[in-house]
Amino acid sequence: MINIKPLKAFSDNYIWLLESNEDISVVDPGDAKPVLDYLENKNKNLVDIFITHHHFDHTAGVPELISKISGSVYGPKNSYELIRDKVTEGDIISSLGMNFEVIEVPGHTLDHIAFFNKENNILFCGDTLFAGGCGRVFEGTFDQMFDSLNKLKKLPESTQIYCGHEYTKSNLVFSIGVEPENSDLVLRNSEIDSLIMKNGSSLPSSIELEKKTNPFLRCDLLGDNIQLMQRFGLKNPSEKEIFTHIREWKDSA
Numbered sequence: 191m192i193n194i195k196p197l198k199a200f201s202d203n204y205i206w207l208l209e210s211n212e213d214i215s216v217v218d219p220g221d222a223k224p225v226l227d228y229l230e231n232k233n234k235n236l237v238d239i240f241i242t243h244h245h246f247d248h249t250a251g252v253p254e255l256i257s258k259i260s261g262s263v264y265g266p267k268n269s270y271e272l273i274r275d276k277v278t279e280g281d282i283i284s285s286l287g288m289n290f291e292v293i294e295v296p297g298h299t300l301d302h303i304a305f306f307n308k309e310n311n312i313l314f315c316g317d318t319l320f321a322g323g324c325g326r327v328f329e330g331t332f333d334q335m336f337d338s339l340n341k342l343k344k345l346p347e348s349t350q351i352y353c354g355h356e357y358t359k360s361n362l363v364f365s366i367g368v369e370p371e372n373s374d375l376v377l378r379n380s381e382i383d384s385l386i387m388k389n390g391s392s393l394p395s396s397i398e399l400e401k402k403t404n405p406f407l408r409c410d411l412l413g414d415n416i417q418l419m420q421r422f423g424l425k426n427p428s429e430k431e432i433f434t435h436i437r438e439w440k441d442s443a
């Protein structure tokens with residue numbers, strides 16, 4: 191049986207651990223120290239490293255960890271230099287007996303990928319889809335980010351979402367500004383502080399919950415949203431226009 195656990199790094203990053211009895215693999219080790227401490231304290235071996243995109247806060251621990259691995263460093267092509275196995279859309283990676291399919295999700299960065307385990311519906315999606323929000327569009331276009339989020343939205347509703355940062359509270363506060371009358375969203379926001387207090391993390395989220403409460407996955411439902419109409423003067427906007435306006439609103443919030 192594999193457990194998934196968060197290790198915290200910097201102020202709000204998550205390094206995700208896959209853990210079996212003796213081994214661990216890690217996703218996006220932006221800092222080596224929490225991983226090295228865990229290996230020592232729990233007497234585990236490090237097998238594989240997964241990288242979702244090249245940003246420093248997701249990769250900076252790799253140089254120190256790479257001598258410890260018995261497996262590989264998996265990540266996107268045209269990306270971080272220490273990636274050993276470059277993967278693309280549809281590739282399957284095995285780690286600790288679990289298979290992960292690679293999904294290309296450009297937008298936040300051009301190289302961004304996600305890792306999806308179909309048997310247990312587990313998704314590691316870095317800085318693409320966040321609980322209650324989505325990543326900033328740094329390198330790609332708004333259209334690319336919209337298409338990438340829609341790819342993830344089509345995964346099974348029970349899919350557990352493990353993303354790269356603890357941004358949930360601030361995302362929900364923003365989202366309520368967009369959809370003040372979304373009762374699922376209002377309820378989620380009212381419970382988020384106690385959830386984080388109890389579990390130390392708001393994650394994992396699920397595709398089901400995000401489809402109910404994350405405006406970036408609800409662009410198909412926001413065509414007559416009063417907040418967006420008043421703020422941007424939209425008339426019959428396309429889903430992509432709605433996405434772009436919400437993302438720009440969030441960037442300036």
Ligand SMILES: [Zn+2]
Nearest residue numbers: 243245298317
């Ligand atoms: Zn990033």
